[in-house]
Amino acid sequence: ASKIIGLTGGIGSGKTTVAKFIENCGFPVYYSDERAKAIVNENDSLKQRIKDLLGSDSYDEKGLYNRKFVGEKVFNNDELLGQLNEIIHPAVREDFEQWVAQQTKYLIFKETALLFELKLHLQCYKSLLVTAEDNIRIKRVMDRDGKTYREVESVMNNQMSEKDKIKMADFVIYNNTNLEDLQEDTEKIIFEIE
């Protein structure tokens, strides 16, 4: 069986960039957050359960997930958000398990923003955290998404602290310099895991 490495990092840490470097090295990456976004449009029984929970407006007339509507419904309602996650998370887990079963490489990676928050690292062989100083992450997301300093900062303040994540991670990449260093550090770590 393949060994699963959990790949994570807070907003703007560079985890997606690292994931691409890993793929360039020939190792498969499962993008959990991207898959979760697709799954809400793919699975009919899951669609129905979301509509039952939040209302038929959760999907538009074309049957596509209405992220804005759902976001507003669960905003500041932890109970509803919890119930929504109880529908979505098992579906993503199942999708991931099917993906894992198809893999042949000895090392495979699972990218997810919530590796430690959802305790998914417990189901991984090792965990790899990408981190960078707050100001650097904020600046990168401002440049990437055109968001304001305060918008990025508020997302960041709702995530688990870097200090706690660093304590939990088996491997840490400090992404404070440039893309060349990031690629080099990523390749070094993959070699260390092997």
Ligand code: ATP
């Ligand atoms: P999010 O969780 O917000 O999606 P992420 O952790 O996936 O973020 P990336 O999208 O990989 O982060 O990186 C954030 C932005 O910073 C991207 O535009 C990326 O190109 C840029 N970036 C990442 N690392 C570096 C670096 N070392 N030097 C310059 N730019 C970088």
